[in-house]
Amino acid sequence: MSTTSPRVLPLILDARRTLKGGAAAIAERQRARFAEIVAFARANSPYYRELYRDLPERIEDARSLPITDKKKLMARFDDWATDRDVTLEQARAFIDNPELIGERFLGKYIVSTTSGTTGTPGIFIYDDRTMAVVSAALFRWFSAWLTAADVLRLLARGGRMSMLMATGGHFASATAAARLRKEPRRAQRIQALSVHMPMQELVKELNRFQPAAVAPYASLAALLADEQEAGRLHINPVFMVLSAEGLPLAEYDRIARAFGTKVGNSYAACECMHLSYMCREGWLHVNADWVLLEPVDADHRPTPPGQHSHTVLISNLVNRAQPILRYDLGDSVLQRPDACPCGNPLPAIRVQGRAADVLTFFTQGGERVAIPPLAFGLFGDRPGIELFQIVQASPTNLRVRLRMVAGIDTERVWHSLQTDIQHLLAERKLGHVTVERAQEPPEQSTGGKFRQVIPLGTGSTEHERKKP
Numbered sequence: 001m002s003t004t005s006p007r008v009l010p011l012i013l014d015a016r017r018t019l020k021g022g023a024a025a026i027a028e029r030q031r032a033r034f035a036e037i038v039a040f041a042r043a044n045s046p047y048y049r050e051l052y053r054d055l056p057e058r059i060e061d062a063r064s065l066p067i068t069d070k071k072k073l074m075a076r077f078d079d080w081a082t083d084r085d086v087t088l089e090q091a092r093a094f095i096d097n098p099e100l101i102g103e104r105f106l107g108k109y110i111v112s113t114t115s116g117t118t119g120t121p122g123i124f125i126y127d128d129r130t131m132a133v134v135s136a137a138l139f140r141w142f143s144a145w146l147t148a149a150d151v152l153r154l155l156a157r158g159g160r161m162s163m164l165m166a167t168g169g170h171f172a173s174a175t176a177a178a179r180l181r182k183e184p185r186r187a188q189r190i191q192a193l194s195v196h197m198p199m200q201e202l203v204k205e206l207n208r209f210q211p212a213a214v215a216p217y218a219s220l221a222a223l224l225a226d227e228q229e230a231g232r233l234h235i236n237p238v239f240m241v242l243s244a245e246g247l248p249l250a251e252y253d254r255i256a257r258a259f260g261t262k263v264g265n266s267y268a269a270c271e272c273m274h275l276s277y278m279c280r281e282g283w284l285h286v287n288a289d290w291v292l293l294e295p296v297d298a299d300h301r302p303t304p305p306g307q308h309s310h311t312v313l314i315s316n317l318v319n320r321a322q323p324i325l326r327y328d329l330g331d332s333v334l335q336r337p338d339a340c341p342c343g344n345p346l347p348a349i350r351v352q353g354r355a356a357d358v359l360t361f362f363t364q365g366g367e368r369v370a371i372p373p374l375a376f377g378l379f380g381d382r383p384g385i386e387l388f389q390i391v392q393a394s395p396t397n398l399r400v401r402l403r404m405v406a407g408i409d410t411e412r413v414w415h416s417l418q419t420d421i422q423h424l425l426a427e428r429k430l431g432h433v434t435v436e437r438a439q440e441p442p443e444q445s446t447g448g449k450f451r452q453v454i455p456l457g458t459g460s461t462e463h464e465r466k467k468p
Contacts, residue, residue, distance in 0.1 A: 044082035389442035
């Protein structure tokens, strides 16, 4: 498999031509790419070859394929990959070695991990073509979203961007941050900040850098808007690109007003980073020429546009290193039944299953402290922890639900985790907040996912109601 990075410009031009061709051109691109990726997976992945052995030679209708999910794919990791050099043992060793952050897995792949909101942590690898398509998809979004005046303002301010990242483990964002540290000239234009920094430090760094663009997680953007409204943060970005979580539509408007800027979000996942982008009408447009998205009911039958689906199936039409085909992502979506007023011919959706959970505390001096969920998220990715859930049981108490990997020293893992959470709290003047291990395991929400963070007064379970 070639490690030569594909050029992004031809992808951008193809995407532009496809969009100009309207719904018919988009559907044709989707059909052709779907048939190609299915054929490639069948020829190069032992898992898919076995899964599809009784199916016709050429597949063009996704509904004829069996459904996959994270648990099934991770259980067959070595056979799932199309590169025979990729193994789960090597991937885990790579992820567990902090000295390799910023490096490529096997010298040619980007690696990302998920925290297991569906009950199974995932390890995903991306080839060069995937990363090129992600860049082309971002260009498609920005070219539709930004005016010529916005671009001129951005250039006049040196194109400085602040990226607020989850900087731990072998996440794609951590890799990007590590590479920035190795390239001082790029670091003058792109500031990489950790979401795990105390808010006071984040505000200080943003005020110093004065970015022309800011790319935070959605929940953190809401907290930064609080700081801007309070007068502690004073930046004037041309635009803000949110990610990872959803917010109520009114919250996007509040953030835009606080900074006097454009605010957009995208719905994506490690399984498909180029899935969609938000338009000015607040709808998420699916990059249907590069991904097939199927809203379905509980029995995996198609959900009509205008109705909320039980879940959504995605087929990533780009990544050949780890094909994702008819994959149950677990989110409920609503597909718009008519044309979006913005004029974009790509399918438009809204997502119910991607909400941000912010924990709110008060210092002993009465100061309000809000911590975004991503600040806790990395704790669940450490070796020995299979599933992690933190519950705010009271204003001064956190309970940690854990499912450990069999055969490890659970007490050692727990005490290390407890110490790190207490340190995070102490950095924010919250040393009085207690952290205890819950006896019950992590619990699923009504939507079937495991929320990593459950704020006080939300998503209460029987265990919390019994607690005095």
